[in-house]
Amino acid sequence: MACEVKSVLFVCLGNICRSPIAEAVFRKLVTDQNAENKWMIDSAAVSDWNVGSSPDARALSCLRNHGIETTHKAQQITKDDFQTFDYILCMDESNLRDLKRKSSQIQNYKARIELLGSYDPQKQLIIEDPYYGNDEDFDTVYEQCLRSCKEFLAKPH
Template identity: 70%
Template sequence: MAAEGMRSVLSVCLGNICRSPIAEAVFRKLVAKENISDKWRIDPAATSTYEIGNPPDYRGQICMTKNGITMNHIARQITKEDFLTFDYILRMDESNLRDLNRKVNQVKNCKAKIELLGSYDPQKQLIIEDSYYGNDSDFETVYEQCVRCCKAFLEKSH
């Protein structure tokens, strides 16, 4: 549970090894740069069980290291508790929305506002495509989208 006056954001994708840990790490760095880390609870999660317990995809880690961002995450699946404790759940695509809707239907009093992370993109790229089946440049694209979206989300939310 977030402390009083704290905000919380959960980034969500299918496996929690590509897009959502990149979004989480980008947002964590932006919040640290603003010196407001103590005001945010930030975490990523998966809609599936495919990758639970695994670290982020090595291509994403290489991309993030190249951009000066560290990733410390082990994949986990979203829980009922997440719907009750996070202010925002930011999903990457429409498939994530279908999966989240199935899960949220089992939760009474969902607190979280479920939104598309791409809805914050000033370049209007609504969907953050899954880079898992792509190449290094696809991970760079995800990173760049996450930077734009997370900056805009942070500006709107405080």
């Protein structure tokens, strides 16, 4: 019996800090479970500010410190994404509002739009933007993403 591929898109404001960290963390968890063929994984931004840019150097450094590499380039979410992805997981209420507003203009979209933090077993719902913070803030984002992604992956889809 063929396994249906599930898909998840991680979204934040600029797609250079939180969402590429979440994408890379989730990709590693899926790879570690030898389930790469069961998931389509990507990340995107609500804004178009950083399209084509690599993730923030601090995000890349944080991921490398945890043995994870990424070659992701920032991209903006498209209307097609709402129809392509099963899940769109975002980082804060502002992202959620923007995504719900964008989705309201699309007929019959299938994506479930949720906060990634809604899966956090420590109940830290919001994953704060570390852009104006320091390395510790990026580590906090990594830890929140790791906990939430593990929980999301463990649930039946």
